[in-house]
Amino acid sequence: xxEPLRWFxxxxxxxxxxxxxxIVVLTTSTLNRVMVVELALPALLPGLLVALHYLVQVSRxxxxxxxxxxxxxxxxxxxxxxxxxxxxxxAAVATASMxxxxxxxxxxxxxxxxLVGLGVSASGTSLLVLLAKRVxxxxxxxxxxxVWMMMILGFAVTAGIAGHLLDPYSPSRLVLVSAVVSxxxxxxTxxxxxxLEGKxxxxxxxxxxxAATLKPSFRESLxxxxxxPAARQFTIxxxxxxxxxxxxxxxxxxxxGTVFGYTPGExxxxxGVQHAGVLAGMILVALAGHGYxxxxxxxxxxxxxxxxxxxxxxxxxxxxxxxxxxxWPFRATVFALGVANGAFSxxxxxxxxxxxxxxxxxxxxxxxxxxxxxQAISFGLGGIAGTAASDVARWLIxxxxxxxxxxxxxxxxxxxxxxxxxxxxxxxxxxVTNLPPTRLQIASAPVRAPLxxxx
Numbered sequence: 001x002x003e004p005l006r007w008f009x010x011x012x013x014x015x016x017x018x019x020x021x022x023i024v025v026l027t028t029s030t031l032n033r034v035m036v037v038e039l040a041l042p043a044l045l046p047g048l049l050v051a052l053h054y055l056v057q058v059s060r061x062x063x064x065x066x067x068x069x070x071x072x073x074x075x076x077x078x079x080x081x082x083x084x085x086x087x088x089x090x091a092a093v094a095t096a097s098m099x100x101x102x103x104x105x106x107x108x109x110x111x112x113x114x115l116v117g118l119g120v121s122a123s124g125t126s127l128l129v130l131l132a133k134r135v136x137x138x139x140x141x142x143x144x145x146x147v148w149m150m151m152i153l154g155f156a157v158t159a160g161i162a163g164h165l166l167d168p169y170s171p172s173r174l175v176l177v178s179a180v181v182s183x184x185x186x187x188x189t190x191x192x193x194x195x196l197e198g199k200x201x202x203x204x205x206x207x208x209x210x211a212a213t214l215k216p217s218f219r220e221s222l223x224x225x226x227x228x229p230a231a232r233q234f235t236i237x238x239x240x241x242x243x244x245x246x247x248x249x250x251x252x253x254x255x256x257g258t259v260f261g262y263t264p265g266e267x268x269x270x271x272g273v274q275h276a277g278v279l280a281g282m283i284l285v286a287l288a289g290h291g292y293x294x295x296x297x298x299x300x301x302x303x304x305x306x307x308x309x310x311x312x313x314x315x316x317x318x319x320x321x322x323x324x325x326x327x328w329p330f331r332a333t334v335f336a337l338g339v340a341n342g343a344f345s346x347x348x349x350x351x352x353x354x355x356x357x358x359x360x361x362x363x364x365x366x367x368x369x370x371x372x373x374x375q376a377i378s379f380g381l382g383g384i385a386g387t388a389a390s391d392v393a394r395w396l397i398x399x400x401x402x403x404x405x406x407x408x409x410x411x412x413x414x415x416x417x418x419x420x421x422x423x424x425x426x427x428x429x430x431x432v433t434n435l436p437p438t439r440l441q442i443a444s445a446p447v448r449a450p451l452x453x454x455x
Contacts, residue, residue, distance in 0.1 A: 002445050003134075003192075004134060004135060004136040004139075005131075005134045005135055005136075005143075005196075007139075008299060009134075009196060010131075010135065010139070010143045010146055010147070011146060011150070012192040012193070012196060013130065013131060013147060013189075013192065013196075014125060014146050014149075014150030014151070015150065015188055015192040016077060016081070016123075016127055016188075016189050016192050016193065017124075017127060017147045017148070017150055017151040017154070018150040018151055018153055018154030018188075019081060019154065019184075019185035019186075019188045019189050019192075020081065020084065020120065020123055020124060020151065020154070020185070021129075021151040021152070021154035021155050021158070021180055022085075022154040022155070022157070022158040022181055022184075022430065023081075023084050023085060023088040023116075023119075023181060023185050024116070024120065025154070025155045025158050025159055026088055026092070026162060026177075026178055026181055027053070027087075027088050027091045027092075027112075028053070028114050029159065029212060030159070030162060030163070030166070031046065031091055031092065032046040032050070033087040034095055034169070034174065035095060035098065037286050038169055039095075039098055039099055040338045041098065041102075045106070047383075049109055049113040050113070050380075051380045051383075051384070052110065052113050052117065053114070053116045053117040053120070053382030054117065054376045054377065054379055055111045055117070055376075055377070055380055056113075056114050056116075056117025056118055056121070056180070057117050057120060057121045057231040057372065057377075058130065058376070059117075059118060059121045059379065060121045060124075060125045060368075060369035060370070060372040060373040060376070061218075061225075061366050061369035061370045061373055062218055062369065063076065063080075063121045063122045063125050063126070063224055063365070063366055063369055064125045064126070064129065064364070064365025064366045064367070064368050064369030064372075065218045065221050065222070065293035065363025065366050065368075065369070066365070067125070067126045067129060067365040068221065068362050068363060068365040068366060069215050072260050073126040073127070073197060073199060073263065073365075074126075074130075074193050074196070074197045075131055076122050076123070076125075076126035076188070076194060077122075077123045077126045077127050077130070077190060078123075078190065079122055079123075080118075080119045080120070080122030080123025080124070080126070081119065081123045081185060081189045082119075082186055083115060083118060083119035083122065083411055084115075084116060084119025084123060084182075084185075085116035085117075085119075085182035085183070085185055085186050086111050086114040086115070086182070087113075087118075087218060088112075088117055088178055088181070088182050089114065089118065089175065089178050089179050089182050089263045090108065090111070090112040090115065090181075091112035091113060091178075091210035092174050092175045092177075092178035093107060093108065093112075093175055093442070094106070094109035094111075094112050094376075095109065095171075095174065096171030096172070096174050096175055097171075099171060105196060107118065107122065117376075121369070121429070122371070124366060124372065125368050125369045125372050126365065126438075128352070128353070128356075128368050128372070128439070129356060129364045129365050129368045130197060130354035131143060131144075131147065131353060132352070132356040132357060132364060132368065133356075133357065133364060134197075135353065140300070140350040140353045140354065141286050141288070141303075141346060141350040142286040142287075142302060142345065142348040143353075144286075144346050144350050144353065145282045145283060145285065145286035145346050146286075148282060148345075148346065148349070149279065150380075152275075152279070158181060160168055162177050162181060162356065165177050179256065201449040218366075220367045221363055222366055222370070224360055224363060225360070225363050225366045225367050225370060225395075226370075228358075228359040228360070229360060230355055230359065230425055231355065231359060231367050231370065233385040233421060233424065233425050234351070234352070234371060234425055235370055235371055235374050236374075236421060237348075237418055237421040237422055237425065238352075238371050238374040238375050238378070239375075239377065239378050239413065240378075240414055240417055240418045240421065241308060241344065241348065241414070242374070242375045242378035242379060242382065243378040243381060243382050243385065243414060243417035244311070244315075244382075244411045244412075244414035244415045245341060245345070245378075245382070246378060246379045246381075246383060246386070246409070247382040247383070247385050247386035247389075247407075247411050247414075248315070248337075248386060248411055249382070249383065249385060249386070250383045250386050250387050251390050251404065251407060252270070252271070252274070252334070253267040253268070253270065253271060255322070255390075255404045255408075256270050256330070257320070257398045258259060258401075258404070259322055259325065259400060259401045259404065260326055260330055261326070262324075270331065270334055270335075273331055273335050273338070274334050274335065274337065275338060276335065276338065277334070277335040277336065277337065277338020277339040277340075277341070278338040278339070278341055278342035278345075279338075279342060280338070280339050280342065281307070281338065281339040281340060281341060281342025281343035281345075281346070282343070282345070282346045282389070283340040284339070284342075284343055285303050285307075285342075285343050285346045285347050286346065287351075288303065299421070300347045300350040300354065301347075301350045301351065301422065301425070302348035303343055303346075304344055304347040304348050304351055304422045305419045305422045305423050306343070306344075307340050307341070307342075307343035307344025307345070307347055307348075307416070308344050308415045308416070308418045308419035308422060309416065309419045309427045310336075310339075310340035310343070310344070311337065311340040311341055311344055311412075311415045312412040312413070312415035312416045313340075313412070314333055314336050314337035314340050314421070315408045315409070315411050315412035315415065316408070316412045317333045317335065317336070317337075317452045318333055318334075318337070318404075318405070318408040319405040319406075319408045319409040319412065320405070321333060321405075322402060322403075322404045322405030322408065323402065323405055325401065328440075348422075351422075351425075352368070352371055355367065356368050357426075359406065364378055373438055382449070386411075389410065390403060390404055390407050391405045393406045393407055
């Protein structure tokens, strides 16, 4: 068994996650803006392309199975990043060509965004499995925080630098910036992973002993993982919680503008307030998980449940703000929602790292892929469901504040259901004690006829 990763090695894996995020933010954010603003295309087009890249991520379990069979995660991480880099450049070429050949550009964009989803599936799934297998239990929450904060840093740095380099805009400049970011991401990934993983661990298929020569099919592995109660329940938890988490994103700023009269600049600042809360929540769980002088403050299960409950309470607060109006402490509620979201998400990732190694051995990739696919589907559906629900509610109710309040309340209920699931997943099994029978049990026991001696 390989030694647990040290802090510097965890930071190296964070660089890989930052590289992944750098390419993704260009395809899902920058190209989105170019299509809508510079090319004056319908906003539905980038929305469908982003949804496609989430939909393709249902392939995550299959990618995880491939790394399980091979025993090493590095080839899948590197291969996924290279594919993602090529897809990012292809997406930029497709966007640039839409100005002169819209149909051909859109067709090429469909292929590019599908490849983006495949690249994220291969690299992201195997990266999480490597973290789960090589990080010591007491370091899981801080490790998850480091990796995710570095991904957010990759988002921010790439968006800022690329945005500066893209002015003044031209199609050739767009392709050049995308190519440079992709090359840097691949080189950074290769440097970060060099000599990090080591040799493949011996495959163990059953509790009976080593079975390195046995290579079950993907269907068999997926069926085995789905038959595990903890893995199945955690999949449902991820789907519900991430649906509630993502559904609020696209309606929070319109809600602020409609009900509280925020300008576009003020609503953008409000998004910054929420993200600051998310970072604060992540750091809070990391510090609590690492502890002080060997003492940790709360388990990952407790932080996951508490984060879901706190998120639900904050969403109910937004529900009341839609009814009360400008008198409500709106910005404070949004910041608290960010803290709760950040706490629950990091605790859930830490729990995911723990659960990935439980159950049948050599199935870590399939488990992580299953949970990643559930998250991707929920993220893809969340934006559509949140905006559609707000539109339907406004049409049925008429009052914008009450309509948004109804949607926020529904998302709060989803978080409460997620908290119940998270509590059940970590609950210890019930034990049956041998207690003396009660009078009712004695009275209701069947009466047996006495045995007679043979005459």
